[in-house]
Amino acid sequence: MGNADFCSRFPLEQSVPKELDLDCIKHINFSNECPIDFNDIAKHTKTDSFLQQIMTFIRKGWPSKIDKHFANIFANQCDLEINEDCLIYQDRVIIPQQLQSEMLRLLHASHAGIVKMKQLARRSVYWYGINADIENFVRECDACASMAVHPKQKIESKWTPSSRPFGRVHIDFFYFKHHVFLLIVDSYSKWVEVEWMKNGTACTQVIRKLLAYFARFGFPDILVSDNGPPFNSHDFKTFLERQGIRVLNSPPYNPASNGQAERLVLTVKDVLKKLLLDPEYLHLELVDLISLFLINFRNNTMTMDGFFPSQKVLAYTPKMLIDLINPKRHSNSNTVPQTNNVNRNDDIFVRSNDGLSKEVHNDPLDSLMAGDALWYKNNNPHHQAKWIKAHFLKRMCKNVLQITIGSGLTTTAHRSQIKIVNDRDGKSASWKEPDHRISRIGKGRVERVWRSMASHGVRRGNERIISKRISFILTFKK
C-alpha cells in the first residue's frame, strides 16, 4: 500500500466504543530488558528516510511542489511536530518501521482485543497502517486464538448509575486454578480489587478484607453481593450495618442482579487465562498475574463515560510504560509544577488548619545564600564543641539544607540542627572567607559553576554577592 493512503488512515475522527470492553492492554515489564523510550524512537527515526524527509519539511518549510507520496501528509502538516527528535502526530508518537513490531507487542501485552489495542494506540502511537497491523497481530496470537472459542456472555445490569466513587460496591467470589478470590468493584469508577482468600471464605476473613478496602476508600453506602454464604449470614450483615452500610443481596438463582461483579469476574478470569498461556509470563506467580491485570485494568480500561478507573479515582494519572515513548509526556512528568514547590515543605506546623501557609516570621535561615557561614550542631560525642563551623550550600526543601562542614564534607541538616553565625553572639556575621579569586578563575569557569549552582536550585541575584559565593565554592572544590 502506497503512501497515498496515508491520510485515509490518519484517524481524524476518533470514536470510543461505548461498552466497557473486557480487554485491557497496558504493559508492565517483567523482563530484564529496558522498555522502549523516546530516545530509542528518536534514534530509529534518524535512520527512517521517509520520516526524515517529513522532518526536513517541518524544519525548513514545505515545498510548493510536493511529491505525491507526501501529498496527504502535507494536508495534515498542522498536526505534525517534532519533539526531542521524535515525529509527533496529534500528540501520538510516530513509530519508525524498525520498532513497530516491538510496539505491537507492547500494545498487546495483556492480550487486548483489537478494539482496545486501537484505543490505546490512538492515545499514544501512530504509524502508517497501524490498524491493519494490529488486526493481524491479534489474529496471529496463539493465546488469544485458544481463548476465543467462547462468545462473551452478556450480563445485563439494572442498577442506577452511582454518583460518587465507592458509594456502591459489588463483591463476589470466584474460583481460579483451585484458589478462591474475592472481587470488589466500585460501580462508579469500575475500580477493581482482587483479594486472594488464602485463609478461606468465612465471614471473619471476608470482613477483614473489606475492612482493609474501607480503610483505603472509605465506607460505601451500599454493598451488593449474591445470596450465598457468608454474605447472607447474620454476622456479615450486622457488621456492615453497624458501619452504616446497607447490604443488598441479589435474589437467589439470579446472580446476574450483581451484574457489575459478575461481569468483571468473567473479565478477570479471561485475562488471567490468557496471561497463563503467554510464554512471556511463564515465570510469574498467579499473584503477580493478578497485579498485572489490575495495573492494566485500572489504567487502561475505559468506562462508559470515556475515563479510566484510575482517572475517576485518583487525582493524578499514573505513569505507564507506554508513556516513556512520548517525549512530550516525559518532559511534562519531569517538570515539578510551580504549585508543588509550596508543598515541598516537610514541616506541617507552618500550615494552619485552613491549609494556608503561614510565614515563619522572617527566619534568617530562609534567606541563606550559598556560602553563608553557619553553626552545625555537633553529634559526635568525641568532639568537645557543641557547634561546628559549616557553610550553606543549597536548600533541599524548606527545612532541610545541604551544608559543607570541616574540610568540605557535604551533608544535609535539618534547620533545627543549624544556627546562623550572628545568632551565636550577636556580633560575628560570617566566617573569615577565603580571598576573592574571581579574577583569577576567569569568567568561563564562573559561568560553569553558575550553571552547576543553578541546577541545584541556587537563584541568580546580586552579581557582586554571587561572585563572592562562587569564589568561595571554588576554593572549596580545590
Ligand SMILES: [Zn+2]
Ligand atoms: Zn493475545
